[in-house]
Amino acid sequence: MNYGYIRVSTDKQTVENQRFEIESFCKKNGLAIDSWIEETVSGTVDASRRELGKILKDIKKGDLIICSELSRLGRSLFMIMSILNQLMEKEAKVWTIKDNYRLGDDIQSKVLAFAFGLSAEIERNLISQRTKEALERKKTEGIKLGRPRGRNGKSKLEGAEFAVTIMLLAGTSINQMSKLYGTHRETVKLFIKKKALDSNENLSQAKKEFNLGSL
DSSP states (O other), X not given: OEEEEEEESSTTSXXXXXXXXXXXXXXXXXOOOSEEEEEEOOTTSOGGGSHHHHHHHHOOTTOEEXXXXXXXXXXXXXXXXXXXXXXXXXXXXXXXXXXXXXXXXXXXHHHHHHHHHHHHHHHHHHHXXXXXXXXXXXXXXXXXXXXXXXXTTOOTTTTOHHHHHHHHHTTOOHHHHHHHHTSOXXXXXXXXXXXXXXXXXHHHHHHHHTTOTTO
């Protein structure tokens, strides 16, 4: 079963562009959409409360979801990673057109799924930590609850060294990483350079630790 998934945030946005992209992609690759899912809802709404939730529940091994880009699935890294993990656990496939993801049951997809899961866990822990710190500040100093990011000279990617390394091994592009983390591509490039994540030493160590010699 091939699903075409289209989501827009407001009724002022048209679904036609996304549908055209998906139909053109399918024609070029000899595919046919068996079922279309179109919804007008914010990407911040949990997937279980969207039409997408029905797909996640019913999708089977080998089924394919095609959408214009990963941001159609959700508006936060944690939500997107959670959805992808659910789909890959069911051995379903996710293909995106603009950011050119091909997630399936191959070794690179499994490595990416591992990185995605780790990224989601890091994001969840950071959110929890920031929330607790903000609440404490509000209690003791009267500072409003917030979610400070990228302050004090720290990168928004701080703490994602291993996930980025795994994505480098899997061939994920800088543009794809920047979209996943919601930051500029130059920020990603600077982070990789500063941490020497693309060095032979770092990549070899990661391969050795997780038995990824085939990548």
